[in-house]
Amino acid sequence: QKEVEQDPGPLSVPEGAIVSLNCTYSNSAFQYFMWYRQYSRKGPELLMYTYSSGNKEDGRFTAQVDKSSKYISLFIRDSQPSDSATYLCAMRDTGGFKTIFGAGTRLFVKA
Amino acid sequence: SAVISQKPSRDICQRGTSLTIQCQVDSQVTMMFWYRQQPGQSLTLIATANQGSEATYESGFVIDKFPISRPNLTFSTLTVSNMSPEDSSIYLCSVRKQEADTQYFGPGTRLTVL
Numbered sequence: 001q002k003e004v005e006q007d008p009g010p011l012s013v014p015e016g017a018i019v020s021l022n023c024t025y026s027n028s029a030f031q032y033f034m035w036y037r038q039y040s041r042k043g044p045e046l047l048m049y050t051y052s053s054g055n056k057e058d059g060r061f062t063a064q065v066d067k068s069s070k071y072i073s074l075f076i077r078d079s080q081p082s083d084s085a086t087y088l089c090a091m092r093d094t095g096g097f098k099t100i101f102g103a104g105t106r107l108f109v110k111a
Numbered sequence: 112s113a114v115i116s117q118k119p120s121r122d123i124c125q126r127g128t129s130l131t132i133q134c135q136v137d138s139q140v141t142m143m144f145w146y147r148q149q150p151g152q153s154l155t156l157i158a159t160a161n162q163g164s165e166a167t168y169e170s171g172f173v174i175d176k177f178p179i180s181r182p183n184l185t186f187s188t189l190t191v192s193n194m195s196p197e198d199s200s201i202y203l204c205s206v207r208k209q210e211a212d213t214q215y216f217g218p219g220t221r222l223t224v225l
Contacts, residue, residue, distance in 0.1 A: 043216040
């Protein structure tokens, strides 16, 4: 079993839809949770960074962490064609220097 | 945040040659990481490069094939030695300022080996 599981998709939605991207994990020691967006032929770009449980909102993006279920989510409201990219979840435990990445979910937002 | 640049951005190399990739950060960082990303795949950590110590390599990666230098807190190089077509990939530099900090990525170096 991988430490972090993420459905690679692809996920295709119409413009304006609410997108839900998810990851599950097995290591209960994870405390730092991140979402990255990666456009084709570019490096990953940090979108959201959350410590421990709870929600965090930034514009159209909301990150949720449910440590009891070992489940994290990224919601994108009013999705735009410019949101078409690969979204990678990532996590790390306190004191750990290695960040564990999910496989990435390819998202296509159709105009 | 951290602004990271990589050189070269891309290269096409012949089998058996070596390529050195440079990573420059706009501020001092404690940890620097080198990743490989095959087309359509996620990130695979090659090694962690901390200033003043030998790089720590992940399983499947060895120093002879991927020598790393970290001469100061803002710069590192990764060399891909004796290249084969299987080394064709995107190589990404990544940094973290402190242990509890988040991690930032450079734009990547796209390597094609013929």
